[in-house]
Amino acid sequence: METSYDQHYIDxxxxxxxxxxxxxxxxxxxxxxxxxxxYMHTESVDDSFAVxxxxxxxxxxxxxxxxxxxxxxxxxxxxxxxxLTLPPGTFMKDGGTQVDLMVPAAAGGSGRRGARLGxxxxxxxxxxxxxxxxxxxxxxxxxxxLVSDEDRSCILKVAGPAALxxxxxxxxGERLEDPVGHRQEQLPKDAFDxxxxxxxxxxxxxxxxxxxxxxxxxxxxxxxxxLSKFRSLFGSRSGIGTTLLVNSVRGLEDPNFIIxxxxxxxxDLLQAIAQ
Amino acid sequence: xxxxxxxARLPPRWxxxxxxxxxxxxxxxxxxxxxxxxxxxxxxxxLSSDIIVEVKANLVEPRxxxxxxxxxxxxxxxxxxxxxxxxxxxxxSTYLSPLTRGRLTEAGISYADSTGNIRFAVDRPAVYIxxxxxxxxxxxxxxxxxxxxxxxxxxxxxGLLDYRPPFGTRELAGKTGSSAAMVSRVSSxxxxxxxVTKESPRGRIVSVDxxxxxxxxxxxxxxxxxxxxxxxxEPRGTRALYSRLRNTGIRYAVTGSFAGYRFAxxxxxxxxxxxxxxxxxxxxxxGLRLAETGGNVLLVRPFDPVVFERVEYDDGITxxxxxxxxxxxxxxPGRGPAEAEALLAWMRDKEDIWRLPMTNTT
Numbered sequence: 001m002e003t004s005y006d007q008h009y010i011d012x013x014x015x016x017x018x019x020x021x022x023x024x025x026x027x028x029x030x031x032x033x034x035x036x037x038x039y040m041h042t043e044s045v046d047d048s049f050a051v052x053x054x055x056x057x058x059x060x061x062x063x064x065x066x067x068x069x070x071x072x073x074x075x076x077x078x079x080x081x082x083x084l085t086l087p088p089g090t091f092m093k094d095g096g097t098q099v100d101l102m103v104p105a106a107a108g109g110s111g112r113r114g115a116r117l118g119x120x121x122x123x124x125x126x127x128x129x130x131x132x133x134x135x136x137x138x139x140x141x142x143x144x145x146l147v148s149d150e151d152r153s154c155i156l157k158v159a160g161p162a163a164l165x166x167x168x169x170x171x172x173g174e175r176l177e178d179p180v181g182h183r184q185e186q187l188p189k190d191a192f193d194x195x196x197x198x199x200x201x202x203x204x205x206x207x208x209x210x211x212x213x214x215x216x217x218x219x220x221x222x223x224x225x226x227l228s229k230f231r232s233l234f235g236s237r238s239g240i241g242t243t244l245l246v247n248s249v250r251g252l253e254d255p256n257f258i259i260x261x262x263x264x265x266x267x268d269l270l271q272a273i274a275q
Numbered sequence: 276x277x278x279x280x281x282x283a284r285l286p287p288r289w290x291x292x293x294x295x296x297x298x299x300x301x302x303x304x305x306x307x308x309x310x311x312x313x314x315x316x317x318x319x320x321x322l323s324s325d326i327i328v329e330v331k332a333n334l335v336e337p338r339x340x341x342x343x344x345x346x347x348x349x350x351x352x353x354x355x356x357x358x359x360x361x362x363x364x365x366x367x368s369t370y371l372s373p374l375t376r377g378r379l380t381e382a383g384i385s386y387a388d389s390t391g392n393i394r395f396a397v398d399r400p401a402v403y404i405x406x407x408x409x410x411x412x413x414x415x416x417x418x419x420x421x422x423x424x425x426x427x428x429x430x431x432x433x434g435l436l437d438y439r440p441p442f443g444t445r446e447l448a449g450k451t452g453s454s455a456a457m458v459s460r461v462s463s464x465x466x467x468x469x470x471v472t473k474e475s476p477r478g479r480i481v482s483v484d485x486x487x488x489x490x491x492x493x494x495x496x497x498x499x500x501x502x503x504x505x506x507x508x509e510p511r512g513t514r515a516l517y518s519r520l521r522n523t524g525i526r527y528a529v530t531g532s533f534a535g536y537r538f539a540x541x542x543x544x545x546x547x548x549x550x551x552x553x554x555x556x557x558x559x560x561x562g563l564r565l566a567e568t569g570g571n572v573l574l575v576r577p578f579d580p581v582v583f584e585r586v587e588y589d590d591g592i593t594x595x596x597x598x599x600x601x602x603x604x605x606x607x608p609g610r611g612p613a614e615a616e617a618l619l620a621w622m623r624d625k626e627d628i629w630r631l632p633m634t635n636t637t
Contacts, residue, residue: 048512199511254545256569261510264564269508 006054008097010146012036015079015097019146020154022080026073029066029136031142032104034059038193040141042200050091050252051192057189061134061159062125064107064117073101073117074126078191084241086116089126104131106218115117126178130170130226133219137209161201162209163219166226168194173229188248191241194234195258198265207272227273234266277328277367277387280312281395284404288319291326310350316363318400325362326385326397327351334412335368340378352554364399370412372514418461423495426579427453431461432492433581436598439630441481444635451584458592465491485630486619489601498531501578505554506570509565513547513571520549521560521591527551528586528595530603532575532614537589538597538625539617542610548573548603550582550595583633597622597629 016036023030032040035055039046046053067073074084082091082099089101091202101124104116109116109128115125137160144153158166172190197206213223233241235260245262246255279474282291294313314326327350329343347364354362371392374411379386380394387393414487423432432452432510444462470491472482481578509516513533520527531548535541551557554574558565563572577583582622594600601622604615622629 045512045514048514103421254569254571257508257545257571258569260566260569261512261571264508264510 002233005146008056009039009053011095011097012055012058013143013146015093015099016060016143016240017152017154018080018101019058019077019082020156022077022082023060023073024071024076025068026062026066026076027154027156029063029068029260030032031061031063031138031159032059032141033061033131033164034132034161035189037159038161038164038168038197040143040158041164042196045104045200048199049196049249051249052142055091056187057100059100059102061128062101062103062115063135064103064115067117067120069119073120081123084123087123089124096240098121102127102128102131104135104218105129106132107135108223110231128167129174130222131163131215132222133166133213134159136216137163137212143267146196150236150257151269160207160209161197162213163199165194165206165230166213166219166223168197169230169233170222172241173226175244188244191234191244191250194241195245195262195265198269203265203268203272204261206269207275210269210273227270230266234262237263237269239263277389280391281387281393281404284393284406285402286319287317289400289402290317292317294325308337311367313354313362314365316397316400316402318402320400322400324360324397324399326365327354327362328365328367331366331368333368335366335375336369337372337378337576340375340382340384340582344379344382344384356512360399365395370409370414372412373410417548418460420464423461423464423492426581427457428461428567429492429496429579430581430584431458432513433584433596433598434458435461435480435483436485436488436492437585437596437631438633440483441474441479442633442634443479449550450633451581485598485626486623489598489605489619492602493605496602496606498603498611501606502550503554503576505558505574506566507554507558507572507574508566508570509547509561509563509572510610513544516547516561516563516572517592520593525551525557525560526583527557528583528593529600530595530600531584531607532604532610534594534597534600535604535614535618537541537594539614539621541614541617546571546573546609550575550577552576 004097013036018028020030036058038214039053077091082093085092091099103125105127111122111127113126114122115127116122117124138157141158142153143156168190175184175187210223213219233239242259242262246258249255249258278291278293292315294315303611310327311330312328314328315323316326317323327347329347335343343366351362351364363385366379369389371386371388376386376392385395387410390413391406393404393406395404420428423429430451431453432449438447438450444458444559445455448458462471467475470484470487471478471480474481491564528550529547530550531546532544533547536544551574554576557574582595582599587596600625601615601618604611604618
């Protein structure tokens with residue numbers, strides 16, 4: 001089916017492909033995370049929703065253990081036309097689309113914000129709590145340009161849906177806990193991205209991936225934390241996550257259906273994981 | 276009429292006379308009931324007997340015989356007290372079934388009906404007449420229909436909508452699993468408004484104004500109240516429901532907005548409506564959960580299995596016939612009527628596509 005994409009999403013995909021090219025030999029350390037990774041899993045249900053896939057940026061997770069010593073990440077990015085606009089980890093190209101390089105907090109060394117990446121320094125990537133599962137669960141996928149008649153593509157690791165769900169729950173949780181330090185306007189969209197994953201992925205499949213995340217030392221505790229947050233955010237009709245989700249579809253979808261559907265899918269998942 | 280029919284069969288020089296009730300000077304003490312007629316039977320030897328007659332224009336069912344008998348017996352007893360002789364009881368009706376006649380005989384009540392069934396038994400003067408008339412009620416199907424309510428009328432109405440005239444009454448009866456009498460009754464209801472036109476009173480149906488018929492039927496049908504509706508949730512949306520429907524073994528037919536949308540898209544449908552035989556079984560088989568609010572699937576137990584007749588298949592999905600969908604939208608909630616108007620426009624334009632030829636295969 002011919003899908004018409006939002007221009008920001010098309011631009012964000014171009015920037016992702018630019019960044020992957022720039023990272024060159026580091027490609028094996030890179031894992032696609034964030035909204036673009038979510039949409040890789042939810043293509044099958046995209047046209048079921050009135051809310052089209054939408055993102056302004058490209059989020060790339062890095063596994064420090066798989067990074068090469070050269071080229072230096074910041075240098076390589078700058079040579080490809082990116083500028084390190086907001087250290088650590090935020091690069092931007094002229095034209096405005098942003099790339100965020102991130103390292104799971106548990107693998108990022110001792111610093112508070114910047115990941116300690118040895119020869120690559122402390123400014124190349126930002127430490128993010130909640131991304132740990134993406135090191136454990138990912139698959140290589142072909143990522144193609146969304147520009148029509150453009151056949152540019154790359155093969156990149158894409159984080160698994162449960163790992164992405166854990167990361168999104170942590171993101172929403174942190175922003176809600178610290179409303180002063182974080183911008184809130186992205187939260188409804190993040191809630192809808194979680195709902196997309198719940199709708200698109202078979203519950204048993206998600207539950208199995210959660211089992212994998214919980215069995216690995218590096219992702220075990222963030223996964224358990226995320227499940228408890230997920231329960232309180234999305235497990236009931238009155239949960240804040242459910243409310244954020246309804247806000248994201250205001251005027252576009254039947255809010256009652258979205259509430260019932262999200263709560264049913266969330267409860268199904270929690271039940272499947274508990275079994 | 277009955278008095279003549281019985282009188283004509285009496286022996287020579289016997290008489291059967293109708294008495295004026297007032298002229299008898301008899302007023303029953305039980306004033307709650309007065310006999311419909313009192314006859315007098317006079318034998319050739321001068322003996323006479325009164326006949327208390329009850330007339331029932333409507334069908335007398337076997338279970339009603341007890342009541343009729345006790346009414347007649349009460350009148351007979353009251354007459355007996357006043358006049359001395361025990362009068363004979365008699366029931367007259369348009370039609371008396373074999374079972375009803377049997378019960379009347381057991382109760383010792385004479386009878387006559389307009390098809391010629393007569394049993395007339397009097398002890399003094401002694402006479403016995405028994406004549407066989409019809410064993411099947413010839414008036415039964417001739418009762419005029421006043422509406423298109425109910426499954427039997429709906430089956431004929433759907434047939435009139437679905438098939439392209441001309442066709443014979445029996446032909447349509449065969450196609451719709453109806454009796455020819457029912458087709459005639461529905462046709463008779465619709466002929467005065469020229470919704471159905473016949474070539475002659477007993478001839479073939481030569482034209483059906485399908486749009487007028489749909490509007491007429493919509494007066495007697497309501498999607499939400501004629502059928503039994505329950506609302507369910509498929510949390511992954513109607514797309515997930517459709518992929519289950521492609522593999523299900525249960526009998527179903529999609530109606531409503533999703534079915535109308537195929538021909539006349541108005542707005543993106545949200546609520547899937549499915550006819551199913553048993554909503555609970557269907558919900559279980561399709562993985563649906565009952566929803567008080569926010570449901571996206573309507574399971575509909577149909578008023579009649581006619582909704583499963585002449586279904587249409589598209590992309591692995593079974594849809595109710597467009598004529599059924601039209602009625603459901605016309606009388607349905609929400610955007611239904613607006614969607615029905617769009618569907619009507621499509622149907623006016625594509626009559627040659629959706630109206631079925633009546634082949635002689637039945």
